[in-house]
Amino acid sequence: GIQVEQSPPDLILQEGANSTLRCNFSDSVNNLQWFHQNPWGQLINLFYIPSGTKQNGRLSATTVATERYSLLYISSSQTTDSGVYFCAVEYRGGGNKLTFGTGTQLKVEL
Amino acid sequence: ETGVTQSPTHLIKTRGQQVTLRCSSQSGHNTVSWYQQALGQGPQFIFQYYREEENGRGNFPPRFSGLQFPNYSSELNVNALELDDSALYLCATRGTGGANTGELFFGEGSRLTVL
Numbered sequence: 001g002i003q004v005e006q007s008p009p010d011l012i013l014q015e016g017a018n019s020t021l022r023c024n025f026s027d028s029v030n031n032l033q034w035f036h037q038n039p040w041g042q043l044i045n046l047f048y049i050p051s052g053t054k055q056n057g058r059l060s061a062t063t064v065a066t067e068r069y070s071l072l073y074i075s076s077s078q079t080t081d082s083g084v085y086f087c088a089v090e091y092r093g094g095g096n097k098l099t100f101g102t103g104t105q106l107k108v109e110l
Numbered sequence: 111e112t113g114v115t116q117s118p119t120h121l122i123k124t125r126g127q128q129v130t131l132r133c134s135s136q137s138g139h140n141t142v143s144w145y146q147q148a149l150g151q152g153p154q155f156i157f158q159y160y161r162e163e164e165n166g167r168g169n170f171p172p173r174f175s176g177l178q179f180p181n182y183s184s185e186l187n188v189n190a191l192e193l194d195d196s197a198l199y200l201c202a203t204r205g206t207g208g209a210n211t212g213e214l215f216f217g218e219g220s221r222l223t224v225l
Contacts, residue, residue: 031212041147041198041219045112048213086152090212096166097143098202098214100152 002027002091004101012107013077021072021104023087031090032063033098034072038083046072046085077108113139114217116201122223127191131220133201134183142184143214144176145200153200159184188222196224 003026013019023032034046047054047061049070054061058077063070070087084105088098113136123129133142141160145153155168159178173189182203188195198221202214 033213035216041200041221043153043200043216045213045215050212088152088214096141096158096160097155097168098145098153099155103152 002029002089002094002099004087004089004099006085006087006101006104008104009102010105010107012109015078015108015110017077017108018073018075019077019106021074021085021106023070023072023101025068025070025087025089025091025101027068027091027093029065029068029089029091031098032070033088034061034070035086035088036081036083037086037103043086074106077106079108079110082106082108112215112217114201114203114215116199116217116220118220119218120221120223122225123191124225125191125193127224128187128189129191129222131186131188131199131201131222132183133185133217134181135201135203135215139203140182141204142178142182143202144184144186145202145216146170147198147200147219148194149197156186191224193224196222198222 035043049063051065058075060073084103088100143158144156147153158166162178175187177185198219200219201217
């Protein structure tokens, strides 16, 4: 099956700092989503981005499908950005499922 | 707010018991899938239902079974519970149209503890 690796695994930021999270995948994908999982377990949709670039407020994401990676940018981080960030992909031949990456645990401090 | 509702939110069972978890979604979302998330790990795909039939399954034993009803609500049943079944169980439905048709939306999950 497909391998989905995220980096860094852990990240600590001061409030106001910017960061870039990376997701590498080992095969062609036809769906890629970024999620933020809050401390209560809720997976919050950030982006549906199988290719291209999208922006939503302080967050933006870019997927370069031909090079098999996606980036999530967080600008002017806030303490409420803390949590785990997952990318998840669907790939041809993988059936009707999302395969999740290893996650990035983000902590934003005052 | 994803429109996906799960119940119960928390429950405790003992080894060997059976459990039923429930999921409901907005009308028209005719695809539902279930995921298991163990502590410290990413969610793992259990199975997916489309129009009341299973159309995809992950690497889970047959004691994990499901149902989808005509109103698109769904159940996940787990028999003969084991300690390793302790996890957060997540239900997801797909968007039904527009540019983001393939996008999945998750409920808040049911946290199962097996003692």
